[in-house]
Amino acid sequence: RPPAAAPALETAEALAPRPYGTADGRDWLGRGALSFLAEASDLLAGQLDESLVTALTGQLIVPRLADWCAVWLEDEATVRGGDGNAPARVWHASEDRAEELARALEKEPPCPRDGLRSGPEPYPWPGDALGPRGARGTALAYRLIAGGRPLGTLVIGRCGAERFPDEVTGLVEDLGRRVALAIGAARQYARQATISAVLQRGLLPGAVAEIPGVSSALVYEPRDQGGPSGDFYDLFPAGDGRWCFAVGDVQGKGPEAAVVIGLARPWLRLLAREGYRVADVLDRLNQLLLDDATEAADAAARALVAAGGRPVAAGDGPQTRFLSLLYGELTPHDGGVRCTLASAGHPLPLLLRPDGEVRTAARPQTLLGVVEDETYTSETVELGPGDSLLCVTDGVTERRSGSRQFDDGDGLARALSGCAGLSAELIAERIRRLVHEFGGGLPEDDLALLVLQAG
Structure with missing residues (x-):
């Protein structure tokens, strides 16, 4: 756990509900879900690194809403994870089983259907990775979509159960939307940072x-x-x-x-x-800056008037560059x-x-x-x-x-x-x-x- 990520992960751990298999957990699903989603949104929205967003996602879900979860990330064309088709992040309620689970999930990467439906969709159970031969459970996949673009897939699993309660599937779907928005924002920040760095080197x-x-x-x-x-x-x-x-x-x-x-x-x-x-x-550089600012203000005023807007008042629009x-x-x-x-x-x-x-x-x-x-x-x-x-x-x-x-x-x-x-x-x-x-x-x-x- 990187030092910079520790406070956010600890906040996520404190925020997440008790396991829904307990009496406290069932009671929480009836009363505290909306508060959980609101606070999870605030936590995720403050992150500018998509790897930390995925880490927080696992911390919010496991073991409170599922026994394990995994996140695959993708760009416009391909799924991308830690290695080939491996998920970018895997969480398991038993940490010593996370590595084995990751190997099993790598063999079954998500194959999203056409369209942009967020889910949930059934996901193949990863077999022997989660218990003795023949042990079963249920797993669901949620498409992570923001701005009409797919960003990845979230998969959750519960051992020894035939289905997730509807309250849990709906809650995870809502959480997935917030995760997708946070990933999209982090990627936009990363793109801007890269452009800025290139621009700075050129200047x-x-x-x-x-x-x-x-x-x-x-x-x-x-x-x-x-x-x-x-x-x-x-x-x-x-x-x-x-x-x-x-x-x-x-x-x-x-x-x-x-x-x-x-x-x-x-x-x-x-x-x-x-x-x-x-x-x-x-002398000449001073005049250049003044002329440039004046031209920018004139161009903005002309564009505004041409678009049917009011003329730019003094003090509005582009300002002198000091x-x-x-x-x-x-x-x-x-x-x-x-x-x-x-x-x-x-x-x-x-x-x-x-x-x-x-x-x-x-x-x-x-x-x-x-x-x-x-x-x-x-x-x-x-x-x-x-x-x-x-x-x-x-x-x-x-x-x-x-x-x-x-x-x-x-x-x-x-x-x-x-x-x-x-x-x-x-x-x-x-x-x-x-x-x-x-x-x-x-x-x-x-x-x-x-x-x-x-x-």
Whole structure:
């Protein structure tokens, strides 16, 4: 039983009724079935993993409603289980018999009839797996259907009985509908997570550039491992002995954030390679975001009016897409690295000298995508041997511990000062560790940090 699944399985065990063969069980069938179904629905609906849904199904049914049960899962074309035609999950009231039962059931996989009837339908008794030769019982199969699509089959069995009581067959049919909905939701979540992961990989560079005379280290930890992060980074050659870097944070998460990143990152690279300097790049990217949001709002308004709806009022429809961004250009030369950079609504970069002195390396300016015709400015600092530049997103500075934030009282600068003499990799790892330890639990926001150190 996986640790993450244990609480849900224990809840299912407590929720399920007494075996209906007992006096308490018969009384429960008359009084508590509706409450059981409602609470089982809540429990199943909270699961995003179909394997856990099937585990909960067995825990709810065995031994309260049946002596054993099994679940086969299928996609649009084929039955799929643990191995060939084996069921994905088997439960037996006697745990030492579950493996033998699974082997027997593998020989008799469900053969659903045409149509989408949920059942119950008679199912062949798995013979010697459940007792001495000749021992019999009854088994029923229920098709798991959601949204008009078959997702699998649930089979229940009772030893030494010719039939299940009607109350039990009806209750399991209702439970099966809820199981099917939960499996369908879990699969939809898994599909979205896969798409998001592919999308996220496409939005981030496959590898950061290596810069002569500069060591770099990156930490990137999206809060939602299954979906696009609002944070992004880049480090790339821009030609003419220049390299450019960016650390950004889009307002919001998910597909909307992915759209902004999908606009910003290629435009940064294009403008940099066309020779635009740091401040000019931010000017143009700011206007691009504003123009894109305006076009999206106009398109939505036109579509709504064409469909006979009312015109979109101010404040309705697509909103301006805000982006905080730290963007800079590195030019290595004899004796160090020239760094020109600008911060647009982003946590300010910190410069660490070898003696432990820390200072900010840029001044605050307006978020991108907010003010029309905003003019941005850049600043230039010289990085000598051993100097390190730390660039972070607000997942670092705003990491919370109760009412406090990590950067309260210049907490980030103090932490960085203690990193004097460390390599870029060790600085990045120490800051990451301190941020995690500060909150005590899992981070509540995406986290990204980039360290650039002159050799």
